[in-house]
Amino acid sequence: MKRKFEEIIDYIEDLQAQNQLKQGERLPSIRSMAEKFACTKTTVIRAYKELESNHKIYSIPKGGYYVLEKMNEVRVSQGAIDFTEVMPDTTLLPYREFTHCMNRAVEQYKDHLFTYCDPQGLLSLRKALIGHFADQQIFACEEDIYITSGSQQALSILAKMPFPNGKRTILVEQPTYSLIQKTAELTGEKTIGITRDFNGIHLDELERIFKNEEVKFFYTMPRFHNPLGTSFSEKDKKRIVALAEKYDVYIVEDDYLVDLDRQTNVLPAHFYDISGKVIYVKSFSKAFMPGIRLGAVVMNKALHREFLIHKKCADVNTSVLAQGALELFINSGMYKKQIRKARLEYGKKMTCLRECVTHLKTTAIEFAVPDMGFFVWIRLNEKIDRAALIRRLKERNVYIASPEKNYIGQAWDENSYGICIAKLSTKQIRAGIAMICEEAEVLSL
Secondary structure (H helix, E strand, O other): OOOHHHHHHHHHHHHHHOOOOOOOOEOOOHHHHHHHOOOOHHHHHHHHHHHHHOOOEEEEOOOEEEEOOOHHHHHHHHOOEEOOOOOOOHHHOOHHHHHHHHHHHHHHOOOOOOOOOOOOOOHHHHHHHHHHHHHOOOOOOHHHEEEEOHHHHHHHHHHHOOOOOOOOEEEEEEOOOHHHHHHHHHHOOOEEEEEEEOOEEOHHHHHHHHHHOOEEEEEEOOOOOOOOOOOOOHHHHHHHHHHHHHOOOEEEEEOOOHHHOOOOOOOOHHHHOOOOOEEEEEEOOOOOOHHHOOEEEEOOHHHHHHHHHHHHHHHOOOOHHHHHHHHHHHHOOHHHHHHHHHHHHHHHHHHHHHHHHHHHOOOOEEEEOOOOOOEEEEEEOOOOOHHHHHHHHHHOOEEOOOHHHHOHHHOOOOOEEEEEOOOOOHHHHHHHHHHHHHHHHHHHO
């Protein structure tokens, strides 16, 4: 049975959904709501504060509460539906809560703000991450954790630094995250690819490459792949880790969307590693707060010294203020609360897309829709001119991107695309998918 404050929240949200409370309108007074629901004013205030913390309303001192302007609706009214932007939904970002942590961090770490700190990262944050990682089945001590200026810095350092196996070739999936390929190219390291599709990778081919090529590390995204959106099975992760140990190859596991995973039985590849071959990289940008530019790396002691040397040369130390705020955000329990909220909302987006695909029943496009994440991979009927599809959609203010950048040397030979739905509202997703299917059907005739 719902409590009174939850009933009030539902009532206000229903009024908004039915457009009886419009953007900028004042909410009913606390006194009138207390009378309507036969409760105390404190109960009404609790409900309003909950709505405010979820960025659905805002308050004016001594002026009452008002409906917040919804950014997603603004973007819909402007007409553009952009499936190319890989950014979290700004309406889900915890600005107010994190600002509070930033202010507290200024006070707590004021002595460190005007000097250099440990290039490995604040010890207090690394200690906070021990429990945070343990919840995700990553077991490490503070000495094995390094804080970086975003996960991209971690990947850049790993691409540049020498590894104990003495090898120089970087293996990446095809397609893959575009910047890992560019990073490897800038370091001068040889980069080779292995095909990954809806079903994963061919493990026999992976073993052949590990055996015959001088692979320094294999960069992979086992969970919520960018741009495919797919995830490896537990069986495949175990096999990949076993092959890495057998052929002295390191694995760089980019688990950038681990926070969104709702399945408790899904484990990172790092969990199966007993020989120190898996380097675990986590981002705090995509599912949480992109602007703080923080990432974390968990690695074997054999890599510590070289990584730290390169880290010092990169930026001496990562922002103390951002690290301190993140530590407070985690220790206060606000991080877990934020992630629960994000899982719910991104889950709704993916469910919406899945329902669209089921309802439209197109034969011109094949969709691979994951349970969760940011990305969905679409494969076009071979009759469709992919460039023409992009052009026709652009004319309707719908944007999708050619995935050449996700392949080595732009060696793209599939009639397919990755789309990102993270920043879009469900209204935009429905409209955008419908237009993609409409144009694909026309071009397939």
